[in-house]
Amino acid sequence: MLVTIEDVLTKEELASARQLLGQSQWVSGQVTAGPQAAQVKNNLQLPENAAALPGLRQLVLDALNRTPVFFAAALPLKILPPFFNRYSGASNTYGFHTDNAMRLAPDRPGTYVRSDISATLFLSEPEDYDGGVLTIDDTFGKHGVKLKAGSLVVYPSSSIHGVTPVGRGERVSCFMFIQSMVRDQGQRQLLYDMDMALLKLRQEVGETEPVVKLTGTYHNLLRRWAET
Numbered sequence: 466m467l468v469t470i471e472d473v474l475t476k477e478e479l480a481s482a483r484q485l486l487g488q489s490q491w492v493s494g495q496v497t498a499g500p501q502a503a504q505v506k507n508n509l510q511l512p513e514n515a516a517a518l519p520g521l522r523q524l525v526l527d528a529l530n531r532t533p534v535f536f537a538a539a540l541p542l543k544i545l546p547p548f549f550n551r552y553s554g555a556s557n558t559y560g561f562h563t564d565n566a567m568r569l570a571p572d573r574p575g576t577y578v579r580s581d582i583s584a585t586l587f588l589s590e591p592e593d594y595d596g597g598v599l600t601i602d603d604t605f606g607k608h609g610v611k612l613k614a615g616s617l618v619v620y621p622s623s624s625i626h627g628v629t630p631v632g633r634g635e636r637v638s639c640f641m642f643i644q645s646m647v648r649d650q651g652q653r654q655l656l657y658d659m660d661m662a663l664l665k666l667r668q669e670v671g672e673t674e675p676v677v678k679l680t681g682t683y684h685n686l687l688r689r690w691a692e693t
Contacts, residue, residue: 466654467601467608467620468538473528473586474615482524482588485517486549486637494550494559505560505627511549513571522546525586525639537660538582538619540653542693543644545578546571547586552597552628553635559628561602566622568642579644580622581653586639587612594634601626619643621650646691656690659683 474482491509511518525547529535545568552558564583570576585599591611599610599618602625610618620626622642647653660683666676 466538466650466657467603467610467618468534468657469610469612470532470534470538470617470619471613472615473532473535473617474524475528476615478524478528479588479615482521482639483637485521486511486551486588489515489517491551494556497548505562507556507558508628509551509553509556518549521549521639525641532617535617535619538653538657539584539643540646540656540687540691541582541643542646543578545580545642547639547641549588549637549639551635551637552594552631557596557632558630561600561625561627563625564622564642578642579648580642581645581648581650582619582643583622583624583626584617584619584641584643585610586617586641587614588637588639589635590614594636595632596629597631597636598629599626600629623650646693647687648692649690652686652690656683656687659686 489511492512494506494508494510495503496510496512511521526544529544564580566580567577568580570578591613597611601608601610601620603621612618628636645653647656659679663676663680663683666679670676
């Protein structure tokens with residue numbers, strides 16, 4: 466399931482994030498790469514000791530907490546503290562890879578988060594750089610994603626994906642790994658589709674008896690499938 470969500474960050478939050486990132490020093494992105502990904506990863510990343518990192522992470526998490534479509538798509542149980550990367554110059558690409566199934570939490574030593582869902586929050590405007598397309602290969606083919614700044618894409622961590630080379634400008638983004646309450650991707654898809662359909666029905670016909678019953682079915686399925 467691939468879901469895009471526009472305007473996750475406000476203009477003010479986007480400006481604040483860019484200012485903090487512009488004052489930061491970057492290191493090799495291989496600091497968070499697994500054995501497979503390390504062979505094809507060539508970008509830069511904000512290090513864990515960066516002074517701006519706690520504030521940036523809180524800014525992103527606050528934005529996610531007020532975005533109901535993100536909750537509907539991800540049904541998050543745990544969100545690994547967000548990371549930030551940069552593609553430009555000689556460090557400009559990330560070849561095809563699959564994200565590690567288990568990610569060590571940087572803020573909780575010895576604690577792991579299962580990566581069911583990956584997410585990219587774009588912080589650069591698409592016209593400010595050439596290339597830099599997030600390419601996701603799933604059972605329905607390859608999908609290229611290049612969103613306006615402040616927008617988010619969520620997709621299964623199990624998918625093969627990569628970022629095409631940036632030939633002009635720079636691509637700065639935030640990337641995240643999420644453990645969902647609903648582990649199974651197919652079940653998450655059904656719940657998301659039902660939730661979105663119910664939202665539209667409420668807008669069109671209101672809280673009719675069938676809508677109320679279908680809402681109950683949604684929550685009963687969530688009770689059956691969710692892990693907390």
